[in-house]
Amino acid sequence: MASTIRVRATSSGETTEVQALIQHPMDSGFVKDAKGELIPPHFIQQLTFEYDGKPVFAADWGGGVSKDPYVKFAFKGGKKGDDLKISWVDNKGATDSTTAKIQ
Protein backbone atom coordinates (compact mmCIF):
# COMPACT_ATOMS: atom_id res chain seq x y z
CA MET A 1 0.00 0.00 0.00
CA ALA A 2 1.23 3.41 -0.80
CA SER A 3 2.23 5.48 2.18
CA THR A 4 -0.01 8.30 3.39
CA ILE A 5 3.11 10.40 3.91
CA ARG A 6 4.91 12.32 1.22
CA VAL A 7 8.11 13.98 2.28
CA ARG A 8 10.69 16.10 0.59
CA ALA A 9 13.85 16.73 2.58
CA THR A 10 16.49 18.88 0.93
CA SER A 11 19.93 19.56 2.34
CA SER A 12 21.59 22.88 1.60
CA GLY A 13 24.80 21.79 3.30
CA GLU A 14 24.19 23.53 6.62
CA THR A 15 20.50 22.87 7.10
CA THR A 16 17.92 20.42 5.87
CA GLU A 17 14.51 21.73 4.88
CA VAL A 18 11.65 19.29 5.31
CA GLN A 19 8.19 19.49 3.75
CA ALA A 20 5.63 16.85 4.54
CA LEU A 21 2.17 16.24 3.15
CA ILE A 22 0.00 13.56 4.73
CA GLN A 23 -3.25 12.10 3.48
CA HIS A 24 -5.72 12.18 6.35
CA PRO A 25 -9.33 13.42 6.70
CA MET A 26 -8.54 15.44 9.87
CA ASP A 27 -12.22 15.44 10.91
CA SER A 28 -12.59 17.82 13.84
CA GLY A 29 -15.83 16.37 15.20
CA PHE A 30 -17.64 19.69 14.67
CA VAL A 31 -18.67 19.22 11.04
CA LYS A 32 -22.00 17.70 9.99
CA ASP A 33 -22.45 15.44 6.99
CA ALA A 34 -25.15 15.76 4.29
CA LYS A 35 -27.74 14.14 6.60
CA GLY A 36 -27.04 16.65 9.36
CA GLU A 37 -25.22 14.15 11.54
CA LEU A 38 -21.93 15.03 13.16
CA ILE A 39 -18.91 13.39 11.58
CA PRO A 40 -17.00 11.87 14.52
CA PRO A 41 -13.53 13.24 15.22
CA HIS A 42 -10.73 11.55 13.29
CA PHE A 43 -7.45 13.40 13.23
CA ILE A 44 -3.72 12.88 13.59
CA GLN A 45 -2.62 13.63 17.14
CA GLN A 46 1.13 13.19 16.98
CA LEU A 47 3.64 13.41 14.18
CA THR A 48 7.37 12.92 14.66
CA PHE A 49 10.44 13.31 12.50
CA GLU A 50 13.62 11.44 13.44
CA TYR A 51 17.09 11.86 12.07
CA ASP A 52 20.06 9.82 13.23
CA GLY A 53 17.97 8.23 15.98
CA LYS A 54 16.96 11.56 17.49
CA PRO A 55 13.75 13.55 17.14
CA VAL A 56 14.26 16.72 15.09
CA PHE A 57 10.64 17.84 15.10
CA ALA A 58 7.45 16.73 16.85
CA ALA A 59 3.91 17.94 16.37
CA ASP A 60 0.83 17.61 18.56
CA TRP A 61 -2.21 18.28 16.42
CA GLY A 62 -5.88 18.89 17.13
CA GLY A 63 -8.86 18.73 14.79
CA GLY A 64 -8.15 22.29 13.67
CA VAL A 65 -5.35 21.29 11.34
CA SER A 66 -6.51 21.23 7.72
CA LYS A 67 -7.41 18.06 5.85
CA ASP A 68 -4.39 16.39 4.22
CA PRO A 69 -2.07 18.32 6.52
CA TYR A 70 1.08 20.07 5.36
CA VAL A 71 3.99 21.14 7.51
CA LYS A 72 7.37 22.66 6.77
CA PHE A 73 10.39 23.08 9.04
CA ALA A 74 14.19 22.94 8.89
CA PHE A 75 16.96 21.57 11.08
CA LYS A 76 20.71 22.05 11.26
CA GLY A 77 22.78 19.21 9.81
CA GLY A 78 21.45 16.31 7.79
CA LYS A 79 23.49 14.80 4.99
CA LYS A 80 22.39 14.02 1.46
CA GLY A 81 21.49 10.34 1.20
CA ASP A 82 20.76 9.95 4.92
CA ASP A 83 17.40 8.70 6.17
CA LEU A 84 14.70 10.79 7.79
CA LYS A 85 12.02 8.76 9.56
CA ILE A 86 8.48 10.12 9.80
CA SER A 87 5.58 8.62 11.71
CA TRP A 88 2.13 9.63 12.89
CA VAL A 89 -0.62 8.29 15.15
CA ASP A 90 -4.25 9.44 15.08
CA ASN A 91 -6.99 9.57 17.72
CA LYS A 92 -8.26 6.11 16.69
CA GLY A 93 -4.84 4.58 17.20
CA ALA A 94 -4.04 4.19 13.50
CA THR A 95 -0.44 4.83 12.55
CA ASP A 96 1.75 5.14 9.51
CA SER A 97 5.42 5.74 9.00
CA THR A 98 7.87 6.16 6.20
CA THR A 99 11.52 6.81 5.61
CA ALA A 100 12.70 9.48 3.22
CA LYS A 101 16.17 10.05 1.81
CA ILE A 102 17.56 13.53 2.25
CA GLN A 103 18.27 15.01 -1.18
Place this chain on the structure above:
Amino acid sequence: MTITGNGFSAKRRLILQGTAAVALIGLGNIPFGLMPAFAAANDKYPEDAFKQKSDADAIKLLYGKTAEASDKVKLDAPEIAENGAVVPVSVSTTLADVTSISFLVSENPNALIASYRIPAGTLPAIANRIKMAKTSNVIVVVEAGGKLYSATKEVKVTVGGCGG
Protein backbone atom coordinates in the same frame (compact mmCIF):
# COMPACT_ATOMS: atom_id res chain seq x y z
CA MET B 1 -7.24 86.44 12.30
CA THR B 2 -6.58 85.12 15.78
CA ILE B 3 -6.04 81.59 16.90
CA THR B 4 -7.69 80.69 20.18
CA GLY B 5 -6.08 78.35 22.68
CA ASN B 6 -6.76 74.64 22.28
CA GLY B 7 -6.93 73.68 25.93
CA PHE B 8 -9.87 71.41 25.30
CA SER B 9 -8.11 69.04 22.95
CA ALA B 10 -5.05 68.85 25.22
CA LYS B 11 -7.23 67.77 28.11
CA ARG B 12 -8.97 65.25 25.90
CA ARG B 13 -5.66 63.70 24.94
CA LEU B 14 -4.73 63.27 28.60
CA ILE B 15 -7.98 61.46 29.30
CA LEU B 16 -7.45 59.14 26.34
CA GLN B 17 -3.95 58.25 27.51
CA GLY B 18 -5.28 57.47 30.96
CA THR B 19 -7.89 55.11 29.56
CA ALA B 20 -5.33 53.23 27.52
CA ALA B 21 -3.11 52.72 30.58
CA VAL B 22 -6.01 51.31 32.63
CA ALA B 23 -6.91 48.92 29.82
CA LEU B 24 -3.35 47.58 29.70
CA ILE B 25 -3.13 47.01 33.44
CA GLY B 26 -6.41 45.13 33.42
CA LEU B 27 -5.01 42.39 31.20
CA GLY B 28 -2.27 41.42 33.61
CA ASN B 29 -4.54 40.11 36.33
CA ILE B 30 -5.14 36.57 35.12
CA PRO B 31 -4.91 34.34 38.19
CA PHE B 32 -2.45 31.47 38.36
CA GLY B 33 -3.93 27.97 38.33
CA LEU B 34 -2.41 24.86 39.81
CA MET B 35 -0.88 23.83 36.50
CA PRO B 36 2.23 21.66 36.45
CA ALA B 37 5.05 23.85 35.22
CA PHE B 38 6.90 20.93 33.61
CA ALA B 39 4.03 19.64 31.50
CA ALA B 40 5.81 20.56 28.27
CA ALA B 41 8.84 18.42 29.13
CA ASN B 42 7.34 15.04 28.26
CA ASP B 43 6.00 13.68 25.00
CA LYS B 44 2.48 12.90 26.14
CA TYR B 45 -0.31 14.21 23.91
CA PRO B 46 -1.84 17.25 25.71
CA GLU B 47 -5.43 16.08 25.32
CA ASP B 48 -6.94 18.54 27.80
CA ALA B 49 -5.26 21.57 26.23
CA PHE B 50 -6.74 20.64 22.85
CA LYS B 51 -10.24 20.52 24.38
CA GLN B 52 -10.21 24.08 25.72
CA LYS B 53 -12.58 26.58 24.15
CA SER B 54 -10.62 29.71 25.01
CA ASP B 55 -7.10 30.47 23.84
CA ALA B 56 -6.04 31.68 27.30
CA ASP B 57 -7.13 28.40 28.96
CA ALA B 58 -5.36 26.33 26.31
CA ILE B 59 -2.10 28.27 26.71
CA LYS B 60 -2.30 27.97 30.50
CA LEU B 61 -2.89 24.20 30.36
CA LEU B 62 -0.13 23.71 27.83
CA TYR B 63 2.57 25.87 29.37
CA GLY B 64 1.36 26.78 32.88
CA LYS B 65 2.02 30.46 32.25
CA THR B 66 0.84 33.38 30.14
CA ALA B 67 2.46 34.84 27.06
CA GLU B 68 3.60 38.40 26.41
CA ALA B 69 3.37 39.94 22.96
CA SER B 70 6.72 40.24 21.20
CA ASP B 71 7.75 41.85 17.92
CA LYS B 72 10.46 39.17 17.65
CA VAL B 73 7.76 36.66 16.75
CA LYS B 74 6.81 37.04 13.12
CA LEU B 75 3.44 35.58 12.24
CA ASP B 76 2.59 35.34 8.57
CA ALA B 77 -1.09 34.81 7.74
CA PRO B 78 -3.37 36.14 5.01
CA GLU B 79 -5.49 39.27 5.61
CA ILE B 80 -8.47 37.52 4.10
CA ALA B 81 -8.97 33.77 3.79
CA GLU B 82 -11.49 32.86 1.14
CA ASN B 83 -11.59 29.27 2.31
CA GLY B 84 -11.51 28.80 6.08
CA ALA B 85 -10.83 25.08 5.65
CA VAL B 86 -7.28 25.75 4.47
CA VAL B 87 -5.55 28.83 5.83
CA PRO B 88 -1.78 28.86 5.32
CA VAL B 89 -0.05 30.20 8.43
CA SER B 90 3.64 30.37 9.17
CA VAL B 91 5.85 31.70 11.93
CA SER B 92 9.49 32.52 12.43
CA THR B 93 11.32 34.16 15.29
CA THR B 94 14.68 35.70 16.10
CA LEU B 95 14.34 34.57 19.74
CA ALA B 96 17.05 32.19 21.00
CA ASP B 97 16.56 28.82 22.73
CA VAL B 98 13.12 28.13 21.29
CA THR B 99 11.68 24.88 22.67
CA SER B 100 8.07 24.99 21.53
CA ILE B 101 5.72 26.79 19.13
CA SER B 102 1.91 26.61 19.21
CA PHE B 103 -0.86 27.90 16.96
CA LEU B 104 -4.29 28.96 18.24
CA VAL B 105 -7.46 30.38 16.68
CA SER B 106 -9.52 32.34 19.23
CA GLU B 107 -12.93 31.82 17.66
CA ASN B 108 -12.64 28.13 16.76
CA PRO B 109 -14.70 25.61 18.82
CA ASN B 110 -11.40 24.43 20.28
CA ALA B 111 -8.81 27.19 20.27
CA LEU B 112 -5.61 25.13 20.17
CA ILE B 113 -4.72 23.94 16.66
CA ALA B 114 -1.20 22.62 16.82
CA SER B 115 1.74 22.54 19.18
CA TYR B 116 5.26 21.77 17.99
CA ARG B 117 8.31 20.76 20.00
CA ILE B 118 11.55 22.23 18.72
CA PRO B 119 14.63 20.27 19.82
CA ALA B 120 18.03 22.01 19.90
CA GLY B 121 19.33 22.26 16.34
CA THR B 122 15.92 22.67 14.74
CA LEU B 123 15.18 26.14 13.40
CA PRO B 124 12.33 28.13 15.01
CA ALA B 125 10.34 28.49 11.80
CA ILE B 126 7.25 26.50 10.85
CA ALA B 127 4.67 26.65 8.10
CA ASN B 128 1.40 24.73 8.26
CA ARG B 129 -2.26 24.93 7.20
CA ILE B 130 -5.11 25.39 9.63
CA LYS B 131 -8.91 25.50 9.71
CA MET B 132 -10.82 28.61 10.76
CA ALA B 133 -14.54 28.55 11.58
CA LYS B 134 -14.92 32.31 11.07
CA THR B 135 -13.08 35.62 11.20
CA SER B 136 -10.78 35.43 14.19
CA ASN B 137 -7.47 36.28 15.73
CA VAL B 138 -4.73 33.78 14.99
CA ILE B 139 -2.30 33.55 17.87
CA VAL B 140 1.13 32.00 17.80
CA VAL B 141 2.94 31.30 21.05
CA VAL B 142 6.69 30.74 21.19
CA GLU B 143 8.41 29.28 24.23
CA ALA B 144 12.00 30.51 24.37
CA GLY B 145 14.39 30.30 27.31
CA GLY B 146 11.51 29.22 29.56
CA LYS B 147 9.40 32.28 28.74
CA LEU B 148 6.36 32.65 26.52
CA TYR B 149 6.06 35.16 23.70
CA SER B 150 3.20 35.65 21.29
CA ALA B 151 2.08 37.36 18.10
CA THR B 152 -1.50 37.86 16.98
CA LYS B 153 -3.08 38.64 13.65
CA GLU B 154 -6.71 38.88 12.62
CA VAL B 155 -7.68 36.84 9.58
CA LYS B 156 -10.99 37.57 7.89
CA VAL B 157 -12.76 34.41 6.77
CA THR B 158 -15.38 34.56 4.04
CA VAL B 159 -16.31 30.84 4.07
CA GLY B 160 -15.83 28.98 7.36
CA GLY B 161 -13.98 25.69 7.60
CA CYS B 162 -15.60 24.17 10.68
CA GLY B 163 -19.33 24.62 10.11
CA GLY B 164 -21.71 22.06 8.66
